[in-house]
Amino acid sequence: MLIVKFTFLVQVFRQANVHLQQRVPWRDCTSTTRPERTPRVSFLTRVLQLLCNRFYDIEYLVNRSQSLRNWSLRRQNSFYGYTRERYGDNVAAACYILSLGGGIRFSGEREWFWENQLGKFRGDLSHFREIPVEEVDAKGTPITYDGLNNITILSSLRTLDLSNCPHVDDWCLSRLHALSESLEELSLSGCKKVSDKGLATLHHLKKLKKLELFDLSHISNPGLIRILLEEVLPECEILGIDYSDVLKGNSLEEINKQHS
Numbered sequence: 001m002l003i004v005k006f007t008f009l010v011q012v013f014r015q016a017n018v019h020l021q022q023r024v025p026w027r028d029c030t031s032t033t034r035p036e037r038t039p040r041v042s043f044l045t046r047v048l049q050l051l052c053n054r055f056y057d058i059e060y061l062v063n064r065s066q067s068l069r070n071w072s073l074r075r076q077n078s079f080y081g082y083t084r085e086r087y088g089d090n091v092a093a094a095c096y097i098l099s100l101g102g103g104i105r106f107s108g109e110r111e112w113f114w115e116n117q118l119g120k121f122r123g124d125l126s127h128f129r130e131i132p133v134e135e136v137d138a139k140g141t142p143i144t145y146d147g148l149n150n151i152t153i154l155s156s157l158r159t160l161d162l163s164n165c166p167h168v169d170d171w172c173l174s175r176l177h178a179l180s181e182s183l184e185e186l187s188l189s190g191c192k193k194v195s196d197k198g199l200a201t202l203h204h205l206k207k208l209k210k211l212e213l214f215d216l217s218h219i220s221n222p223g224l225i226r227i228l229l230e231e232v233l234p235e236c237e238i239l240g241i242d243y244s245d246v247l248k249g250n251s252l253e254e255i256n257k258q259h260s
Contacts, residue, residue, distance in 0.1 A: 073167075076100060077147030087125045089153045090133045094121065096150035100141040107134040107156060132156035139163040139187070145171050152178035159183075163212065164190035170198030177204035189214035189240060199225055203232035214240035 076099070084092035094104045098118045105112045106128060112135075113121050121128075133154050143151075144167045151157070157179055162168050168191045176183070183205050188194055195218040202208070211229070219225055222241035229238055 073142055073144065074146070076142055077144045079146070079149045083125075084153070088129050089155070090131060091125050091128050093133050093136070093150050093154050094128065096147065097136055097138055097141075100138065100143060100147075102136065102138040102141045102143075104133050104137070105135040106131045112137070135159040137161045138165065141165055142167060143172075145169075145175065148172060148175050152176070154179070155182060157182050159185040161187045162191060163187045163214075166192070169193035170195055170201070173198040174201045176202065180204045180206060183208060185210040187212040188216065190216075192217055194218060196220055196225055199229065202229065205233065205236075208233050208236045210237050210239070212239045216240070 080092040080096050083095050090106070094106075094113065095118075097104050098113060098115055098121060101115045103112045103114045108131065134156060135158060136151060136154075138151075139161045140163070143162065143165050151160070152175055160176075160179070160183060162172075168188070170193070173188070173194065176186070184207055186202075186205070186208060188199075189212045194216055199213070199219070202211070211233070213219075213222075213225075216222070219241065223243045226238055226241045226243060229236070
């Protein structure tokens with residue numbers, strides 16, 4: 001895509017340079033009067049004119065590029081149905097997370113599997129058929145709402161790290177109730193699309209012992225959210241938001257209206 005853009009810009013500047021160098025020819029030297037010359041158009045103006053003429057081509061390329069990115073994201077987050085049918089839930093989830101660049105740890109194992117070990121892991125899938133996935137490190141991965149289908153099937157998952165995942169939003173959090181019987185630690189730090197409404201859906205996670213909520217810019221009243229979460233999750237340690245932000249820019253009446 002960068003090569004296409006660069007080639008196009010080179011062509012535009014070349015064409016603009018050619019137009020810039022064009023001049024109206026002088027009359028024969030025997031003429032007593034000088035011809036009127038066409039007003040010169042600046043180089044920048046010519047470039048802008050050419051860009052305007054090619055606007056629809058650029059728009060098509062941008063739309064096409066966005067379409068390809070969306071297709072790639074959907075493909076990355078497809079459901080590992082065949083792997084699940086053949087090797088079970090845990091292997092399917094492990095293959096999915098490793099393919100995204102994340103890491104997993106099986107119950108009873110000290111070592112983690114990471115992306116560069118995907119080939120080694122796939123070489124012996126049957127060995128992990130009956131071993132539950134206990135920890136998932138998916139921080140920074142392009143995991144989406146659809147991709148969570150591969151994780152919410154894990155009945156023994158204790159730790160889930162979704163920090164800095166650009167596509168994790170409130171809808172994604174609403175799906176985590178499927179892990180309510182096992183999940184003990186959850187990190188949502190840096191998930192820019194998560195808001196108060198998404199955090200309110202976490203009340204299903206009754207076994208949660210640790211919840212990290214650092215750097216959540218869409219939380220309107222962090223302190224109040226902490227109080228509410230502590231009420232519904234009394235055994236959970238909540239990190240990243242402070243009581244001092246309880247009235248952040250709003251009156252208590254306004255806050256009550258927002259959460260009523």
